[in-house]
Amino acid sequence: MSGFVPGDSFLADCPARLAVELIADKWTVVVLAGLSKGSVRHGELIGGISRKVLTQTLRRLESHGLVRRHAYAEVPPRVEYELTALGATLIDPIHALTEWARANGDAVLDALDAHSDPLAQPG
Numbered sequence: 001m002s003g004f005v006p007g008d009s010f011l012a013d014c015p016a017r018l019a020v021e022l023i024a025d026k027w028t029v030v031v032l033a034g035l036s037k038g039s040v041r042h043g044e045l046i047g048g049i050s051r052k053v054l055t056q057t058l059r060r061l062e063s064h065g066l067v068r069r070h071a072y073a074e075v076p077p078r079v080e081y082e083l084t085a086l087g088a089t090l091i092d093p094i095h096a097l098t099e100w101a102r103a104n105g106d107a108v109l110d111a112l113d114a115h116s117d118p119l120a121q122p123g
Contacts, residue, residue, distance in 0.1 A: 022064055027057045029094055032083065035067065036091045039082040061087070 022028060027049055034046045045054065058081055061067040066087035072078040083091070 022060070022066075023090065025057070025060075027053060028061065029097070031057050031061065032066065032087060032090055033094050033098070035081060035083045035087070036094070039070070039080045041078065041080050045081070066090070 023032075030046055030049075031054070034040060042051075042054065042058070049057075058067055058069070062069050062081075065084055068082050068084050070080050070082070072080070
């Protein structure tokens with residue numbers, strides 16, 4: 001028995017599940033953390049992500065009310081992104097997750113190495 005009952009937070013039709021799926025995306029937490037210090041231009045936000053994927057991530061976060069896009073009427077065009085009040089509520093949990101990752105990252109890698117080592121597998 002799963003232990004879930006109708007109305008539980010992680011059922012498919014529950015808003016909490018939608019929120020978890022949104023923040024579980026590979027780039028969401030990284031982008032939100034990048035915006036945690038204030039307004040940032042697209043190209044200055046984070047490295048290691050393609051322009052296309054960054055744009056898709058920012059649009060998704062904007063459509064869910066976590067990020068605000070501000071386009072300035074300038075030449076050349078300038079666009080900046082910032083957290084909304086709702087997006088800012090995720091910064092403390094993101095910092096907690098970051099600290100957990102720093103404290104436990106080596107243990108996670110060790111477990112992964114042990115699991116992928118064929119000699120460590122019971123045969």
